[in-house]
Amino acid sequence: MEVWRGLLVLLGLYLMMIGMQGRRSEARLVENFYRSSCPNVQAIVKQAVSTKLSQTPITIPGTLRLFFHDCFIEGCDASIMIHSPNGDAEKDYSDNLSLAGDGFDTVVKAKQAVEAQCPGVVSCADILALAARDVVVLAGGPAFNVELGRRDGLVSKASRVPGNLPEPFFNLKQLNTMFAKHNLSQTDVIALSGAHTLGLSHCSRFANRLYSFSNASAVDPSLDPGYAKQLMSGCPRDVDNLVHLDPQTPDTFDNAYYQNLLAGKGLLTSDEVLFSDSASKPTVIDFAKNPGNFNGAFIAAMRKLGRVGVKTGNQGEIRKDCAAFNNDHGDS
Structure with missing residues (x-):
């Protein structure tokens, strides 16, 4: 009996060691990672x-x-x-x-x-x-x-890179499919798209919505007419200027992006589809009316995005210069 007890104890220790090794090999990010090595x-x-x-x-x-x-x-x-x-x-x-x-x-x-x-x-x-x-x-x-x-x-x-970044002409299904590869949900897609409350876009990314949308209408009918005229003024035909993604509060991170979608002022096709597609429309309306809900969803999505394909433990390196691999072993 004592022999069997000893064997069971050894087996338990072995399984515990295997488990610890497994946890080490599947290292996770933690908020206080640099608590001792670089606290500031x-x-x-x-x-x-x-x-x-x-x-x-x-x-x-x-x-x-x-x-x-x-x-x-x-x-x-x-x-x-x-x-x-x-x-x-x-x-x-x-x-x-x-x-x-x-x-x-x-x-x-x-x-x-x-x-x-x-x-x-x-x-x-x-x-x-x-x-x-x-x-x-x-x-x-x-x-x-x-x-x-x-x-x-x-x-x-x-x-x-090709085929791995969302394009301005994507529909909801294409967006969802690409984001799902990174364990990001449709809600994450909509929340992360809210980053378009900041920044600029080249006219070439949406010019088709102003000048060559379809045989029936040169201008995308989902665009607010006044907004379309404003865009044409900033983006003359075949001139690739830059315009604000958010015409309302372009330098402030807020939920105006979703309010713009409700008003027909989504700049890119991939913006507009979030409101026109019935599967995503309720979330857009919620974020437009409830900034707190948007902020919460954006935080959750950013944390999930930050875990995508991370290298931890002994993987990769700590570069001395962000623009260069430490040695020639890097593959560029």
Whole structure:
């Protein structure tokens, strides 16, 4: 009997060790990851972001969009930051060429500030995630805690981008399908689209809605007529200017984006479909009427987005320079 008890104890210890190894291999992000190694990291990043914002307002939408584009390709691993002398890194793909340089510079400046106090400790991926939260708050949006512990990726290829970023002409099904690949729900799609309350769009991204919508109507009939005329004034035919995504409060993070959708003032087709499709319309109406519901859904969606494809533990590296892999082992 004593022998069997001993064997059972050993078996229990073995299973416990296997379980611990499994948990280690499936490392999770945690909010206090740098509690001991760089306790002031959040304050350092926030100060760097605030300083950058005082220099240019493009810091806000530029940094937030950079985070989205990074996480959708290779996961949230700062692969979007890599500069390739051959022009074949992730940032070099056509859909990423419009990313604002000020977004990249925000992360670079924040990384330099962090390195000065905590060298070789904090990843560029975590700095980007913190900066994305900070610009939302600085624009008047909700504050929220950011999970940390990401490591920087070792792959950045333009060839990985095609088909993996949402397009301005997408319908709801296409949006849902793409986001679902990253464990993001339809509510997450609608909430994250609310980031279009900030920033600018090139006229070429929606010109078809003004000049060549269909044989029956050159102008998309779902557009408010007055808004359509306003857009035509800012976007003459074949002129690729920039216009605000949110004509109401373009520099403030609020729920005006959803109010605009109700009023026929959704700029991109992928915006307008959120209201025109009966499956998503109730959520849009809710967010338009209840800013608290939108803020809560946006926070939840941002935290889920921040977990997409993360590298943790011994995966990846902690880059010294966000624009370059530490050694030649990186793949760009």
